[in-house]
Amino acid sequence: MGSGKGLLTYNKFYTEHLWFLYVLFLFFVVNIIINKYGSNVIMLPIALFLGFLTRYIEFPHIIGRFFVWCVFFFFGRFICNNNSVSSLIRKIKKPIAFSIVTIAFIMFSVLRIVMINIDFNESIQLLVKYIIGFLGVWLLYGLAVYIENTRILKASGSIINKIGDYSYDIYLMHNPYCVAMGAIALNNIIGINSYITVVIATALGVIIPMIISRTIIRKSKLLSLIMLGK
Numbered sequence: 001m002g003s004g005k006g007l008l009t010y011n012k013f014y015t016e017h018l019w020f021l022y023v024l025f026l027f028f029v030v031n032i033i034i035n036k037y038g039s040n041v042i043m044l045p046i047a048l049f050l051g052f053l054t055r056y057i058e059f060p061h062i063i064g065r066f067f068v069w070c071v072f073f074f075f076g077r078f079i080c081n082n083n084s085v086s087s088l089i090r091k092i093k094k095p096i097a098f099s100i101v102t103i104a105f106i107m108f109s110v111l112r113i114v115m116i117n118i119d120f121n122e123s124i125q126l127l128v129k130y131i132i133g134f135l136g137v138w139l140l141y142g143l144a145v146y147i148e149n150t151r152i153l154k155a156s157g158s159i160i161n162k163i164g165d166y167s168y169d170i171y172l173m174h175n176p177y178c179v180a181m182g183a184i185a186l187n188n189i190i191g192i193n194s195y196i197t198v199v200i201a202t203a204l205g206v207i208i209p210m211i212i213s214r215t216i217i218r219k220s221k222l223l224s225l226i227m228l229g230k
Contacts, residue, residue: 017175022062027073038074039081047071051130055122068126072133098142105135163206168228169213174205 031038050067059067112128114120147160163170183201186192192200217223224230 018172019062019065020171023066023069026062026066027070030070031073031077039077041078043074044071044078047074048130052123052126055126071130072137075134098139101135101138101142105132105139108132108135163210166210166213169217170206170209172227173209173212178208179205 037043047070051069051071054064054067058064108128108131112125112132115125115128179201182204183197186200187194187197213228217227
């Protein structure tokens with residue numbers, strides 16, 4: 001009974017990366033409850049406050065994670081509601097802006113690694129993490145725009161779209177079943193170089209879940225409903 005309760009509340013878990021499913025569910029619930037108010041600019045400072053509050057108060061695992069990451073959720077709602085996405089993409093297309101963001105992303109990423117190693121102030125670490133997150137989203141948008149507008153890379157766009165269609169399936173199955181176990185087998189048992197192992201294990205983490213989902217899960221109404229919710 002305790003194990004089942006722990007699984008429902010995520011106080012006891014078997015695969016740590018699945019915390020995102022619980023937090024995503026909370027996002028959807030909150031989104032329904034607050035309705036249009038979720039896209040109000042006032043939600044951004046509130047979300048930041050909740051995120052920094054987790055540095056001083058220990059919340060239940062999922063609640064804490066929700067507070068830490070909700071700023072991105074509300075920011076997404078805000079820019080979509082205010083038609084800011086198109087404006088953001090126009091700015092991303094500018095080579096100078098993209099270069100500055102790339103350099104800043106690298107610098108703050110290095111800074112975060114240094115902070116972790118010297119056990120720096122947790123609130124400052126969280127601030128740096130937020131900055132990296134926003135810069136990372138900007139870079140992904142920029143890369144997406146670049147691929148969309150480059151003839152040579154347009155062919156890869158269909159592959160990326162296909163992977164995107166299976167992103168949830170990949171998320172559920174990639175680890176530890178494909179990536180971690182594949183890396184152990186390749187590196188420790190077969191003896192393949194660590195760097196090559198990372199590349200192969202990453203590819204397996206994408207390809208194997210897509211194959212399993214396409215050939216088994218999505219062909220079964222029951223499995224599709226249980227695992228994918230559709």
